[in-house]
Amino acid sequence: MSAVPKSITVFKGDTSGLRNTVNVLEKIQPGYFAQEVDKIYRRAWLPVTSAAELPQRGSYVAVDVPPLKASLLVVRGQDDIVRAFYNICRHRANKLVPDNTQGSKLAFTCPFHAWTFAADGRCIGITDESQFVGMDKSTRALIPVRCEVAEGLVFVNFSAEPRETLSEWLGDIYGGYQGHFDGREQIANWSIVVNASWHITVNAFTEGYHSLFLHRATLPDYQGGKGNPMRHRPFLEVMPRHGRYSAKANPDHKMTPVEEIAYCAGRKLYPAFPRVDCSAPDFPSAVNPGRVDNWAFDITEFFPCFILIDGAEWHQCMWFWPIDADHTQIRVIDYAYGAASVGDRLAHSYLRVRNREVFREDISTMEAIHASVKSGAMPEIVLSQQEMLLQKHYAMVEKMVGEP
Numbered sequence: 305m306s307a308v309p310k311s312i313t314v315f316k317g318d319t320s321g322l323r324n325t326v327n328v329l330e331k332i333q334p335g336y337f338a339q340e341v342d343k344i345y346r347r348a349w350l351p352v353t354s355a356a357e358l359p360q361r362g363s364y365v366a367v368d369v370p371p372l373k374a375s376l377l378v379v380r381g382q383d384d385i386v387r388a389f390y391n392i393c394r395h396r397a398n399k400l401v402p403d404n405t406q407g408s409k410l411a412f413t414c415p416f417h418a419w420t421f422a423a424d425g426r427c428i429g430i431t432d433e434s435q436f437v438g439m440d441k442s443t444r445a446l447i448p449v450r451c452e453v454a455e456g457l458v459f460v461n462f463s464a465e466p467r468e469t470l471s472e473w474l475g476d477i478y479g480g481y482q483g484h485f486d487g488r489e490q491i492a493n494w495s496i497v498v499n500a501s502w503h504i505t506v507n508a509f510t511e512g513y514h515s516l517f518l519h520r521a522t523l524p525d526y527q528g529g530k531g532n533p534m535r536h537r538p539f540l541e542v543m544p545r546h547g548r549y550s551a552k553a554n555p556d557h558k559m560t561p562v563e564e565i566a567y568c569a570g571r572k573l574y575p576a577f578p579r580v581d582c583s584a585p586d587f588p589s590a591v592n593p594g595r596v597d598n599w600a601f602d603i604t605e606f607f608p609c610f611i612l613i614d615g616a617e618w619h620q621c622m623w624f625w626p627i628d629a630d631h632t633q634i635r636v637i638d639y640a641y642g643a644a645s646v647g648d649r650l651a652h653s654y655l656r657v658r659n660r661e662v663f664r665e666d667i668s669t670m671e672a673i674h675a676s677v678k679s680g681a682m683p684e685i686v687l688s689q690q691e692m693l694l695q696k697h698y699a700m701v702e703k704m705v706g707e708p
């Protein structure tokens with residue numbers, strides 16, 4: 305076995321059993337995808353929205369979960385509890401709320417025949433009820449999906465009896481953010497469908513090796529610098545299910561003229577990383593988990609298909625929902641500190657545009673990679689130490705697909 309090459313990277317976690325070659329071809333086949341739906345997506349705790357989207361009693365979000373062909377209605381009830389239901393009227397199975405909408409309601413009335421449901425799911429109104437023989441409204445509540453809020457995210461689990469609690473599923477991540485995202489506001493929200501396997505889309509964000517090359521125009525000097533020219537991650541952790549790494553800022557970063565203007569009045573945001581003191585004992589354990597100096601941001605893969613990028617004063621939630629073996633719906637929501645001035649809004653706008661440009665570069669490789677792998681010419685990819693989270697991703701896929 306060859307020695308691990310020198311790097312500034314501190315690796316944490318059990319990396320035994322990971323392989324630096326992966327047969328991706330077998331994992332983008334429809335038959336394999338069907339197993340992933342049953343063994344991974346029906347069993348995992350899946351983040352479906354951010355708790356920030358449900359700010360008050362009555363707030364709701366209708367969100368679809370493509371791999372399970374499910375539409376969910378996620379609601380903060382009048383008792384302040386967040387619940388998830390199938391977004392299905394209990395009369396004729398019409399969608400109660402249009403997909404991908406949100407707002408605030410005391411109750412939900414189906415547009416078809418005006419059956420009404422409370423925010424806690426109870427059926428509270430059946431029009432012309434006497435015409436339904438033997439009707440008992442209490443048996444017609446919305447169909448619940450197991451739902452819990454943690455780390456600023458709303459998680460659901462579709463299995464009747466989850467194999468792990470949410471705390472067990474998240475491991476060290478659980479409780480690690482300690483309200484770190486409180487007070488932030490949404491600054492961007494968009495989605496796109498790409499002709500690529502969900503694996504290939506997730507893989508584009510869980511390594512920083514590409515940033516020096518693919519992002520050479522948009523992020524020419526935001527990381528690395530003389531002391532770390534290849535932009536090695538200073539901290540990379542393989543957890544039992546998930547994976548995360550931190551990135552360092554480049555101390556020699558030169559703000560561009562536009563960046564100077566964007567951040568002249570508001571707080572500095574990506575890619576002009578402000579210094580953050582992470583040394584306080586009560587600093588959230590999941591933020592800069594390796595306590596690296598000159599910290600820029602973290603990327604955490606919440607297995608299977610959610611990625612959280614968190615930096616000082618901003619974070620990005622990214623979902624990579626498989627539609628089938630060849631198509632993925634990517635959803636992105638950006639958040640930043642609550643704006644109190646026009647200067648803050650300018651800073652937010654710059655972050656929004658900058659993130660989108662970088663993201664456009666990230667998605668630019670996905671369809672080509674998918675088509676190349678599909679051709680069968682090169683079934684196997686090879687991965688470096690800096691791409692260890694990809695190694696972990698595929699190991700976890702194989703583990704769960706192999707479970708009875």
Ligand SMILES: [Fe+2]
Pocket residue numbers: 508509514515518519662666
């Ligand atoms: Fe990238």
